[in-house]
Amino acid sequence: MKIWANSGDSHLVEPDDLFTTSLPSSLAARMPRSVKDPDGSHETLFIDGQEIRRRMPRAAGLKDENGHTVVERAPGANDKKLRLVDLDQEGIWAELVYPSIGIWMSSIQDPMLLAAGCAAINDWAFEYQRFDPRYVCTATIPLLDAEHAVAEIHRVADVGFKAAYFSVTPGLGAPDWHYEMWEPVWATIAETGLVIAFHIGTEAHDATTMHGAYFRGPGGALINYTETTYGGQRAVTKMIASGVFDRHPSIKVVVSEGGATWGPFIADRLDEGYRQHWSMVRPQLSRLPSEYLYENVYASFQHDRSAVKAMTAMGWRNICWGSDYPHIEGTFGHTQKTLHELFDDVDPVSMRRITIGAFEELFPHVPAAPANESPAAG
């Protein structure tokens, strides 16, 4: 049986000439670009007049088991039409599609330059959504201040975006998500109905530092990978603890690529802190923290075997599967194998909820997926 699933975590890979073809040359010249050394060991970053020389991030060299880079393994990923062929073959129906986060977003310190860059990437990304409603593209929001964020949220909502990509921490130097400065942003999200889409591994960082290199030494890559999962949990914790969902009960948030079993876990931890340290908790909330997590928050996972049980045994219904297409760590090439391993022993209602239903609840405009019995549409 071919299983069809919506993906709560997919990516576009921005073309190299995105900014030069879309922005006035005075702005394009200030946007981040990387010039790699011929031997591939170092790169020089040019960002708004700065010149930063650094070792190539190791992640840039990620290859799959056949030695292919992201672009080599899925050449259709950045072709609106060929991409659908890949999706049909894999059994992926609709996708929540993030940009492939480069260094650029948190490296730009000029709010106006950042806003122009976000608008350019959004206009480019929306061509996908316009091409086929199976692409649910996330609009990249400039998050150095509330004013530019609010303006871009309004602009992209008017265009037809249904989701707003937020990094797990705001722009470098900006107050964190639990501060009042962001209240106009939450109000605008509630007003427009956009889903907030957090993607793990997107903490704001300076271009001079190597992103995600929290730890070095033996086991460093595995320790760092595991560390990235906490960022999404933190962002959600800050929103719940500061009362965002209390003030705006309609806001929906999805955390992509961070697994899903953390939902019931963090819900319990929040309730423990809320009840057992009650005398220090400000603001008081009108409901238990776990209720916001169970209702307002969603998560997308790829392979995690315990994630399905977070719904079937622990009752968190807001779990989506995700492919991470076309990234190396995603399921491209083995999507059906992964889906069968995850769901062959799961009751049909729970399987439907995780593969299709939770995503449809977030994005009801998406056309219905084919039935699992039918062959792939051409």
Place this chain on the structure above:
Amino acid sequence: MKIWANSGDSHLVEPDDLFTTSLPSSLAARMPRSVKDPDGSHETLFIDGQEIRRRMPRAAGLKDENGHTVVERAPGANDKKLRLVDLDQEGIWAELVYPSIGIWMSSIQDPMLLAAGCAAINDWAFEYQRFDPRYVCTATIPLLDAEHAVAEIHRVADVGFKAAYFSVTPGLGAPDWHYEMWEPVWATIAETGLVIAFHIGTEAHDATTMHGAYFRGPGGALINYTETTYGGQRAVTKMIASGVFDRHPSIKVVVSEGGATWGPFIADRLDEGYRQHWSMVRPQLSRLPSEYLYENVYASFQHDRSAVKAMTAMGWRNICWGSDYPHIEGTFGHTQKTLHELFDDVDPVSMRRITIGAFEELFPHVPAAPANESPAAG
């Protein structure tokens, strides 16, 4: 029915005169002590010649729902005999008993002074274990360097300790758990058979900084409480990723007060990182990371409703319940209510494993708990 449970998380509260009565005056004078302002707003810390003035930590003012501090609510906690009366009344059989972590451990930078302080607290704590085998006291290990740690582990194992308290990060300035410097410590733990007992919220920190105040602003207390849960997960991640359990398969680790649902979650995240980023992972491990977590790692939780399902639905058998007695956030006064809420709908085998069995597996020398049907022993 009265439910009896072993506790994987309990505490002693050190008497104020612990160091002056146990150490030579030249050493005692250098140990940390706090002098509080009459109005309770600030304190002055004296540590090895330093004088540090700071606001009183808010946690010091924690009170229960009746307005009682830790010492007021459970006056028997530091009386070997009266404590047993409390335990009998609550239905707590054996306890893994930690010190009540003060600021002192990570504030001492002289390895010899730290070793002397640890030895003093261990000699005092062992009087409890000697008094009754229901007290399984953790020996506090000096963790600024491997040499002193190894020496104290040998000393306390010879005395009869069965567990070694490790802070979730090593002493301030020391290399982290995944570095080779700690190999003699793991070897000594394996040789002596002591269980490593991590307690969350014990990151090394300088006395001039407020411990645990990672975030301020709206929701800060709840955000900080939630943040403390990650430290135990990180410590375990570092041990697994650097191959500690590969080299020493007999080592057992318990993480106390951090919930338990994180076990299956982090196991999945580790496997995801290990498989999907395989080309960057050093060292390679002889088994999947999740296998070490499921076999070598245990966790103790208090109220978390999803924790039981981490065993019954997700298959992680190494879950203990814990009381956190006599701390404010613990179950003292409502232990039976908590145990019934957690276990009334759980099959007897799983309930037995979580309340009794996992703890007995770690500490087989502890006498058997009374049957749940029998009245409390006097």
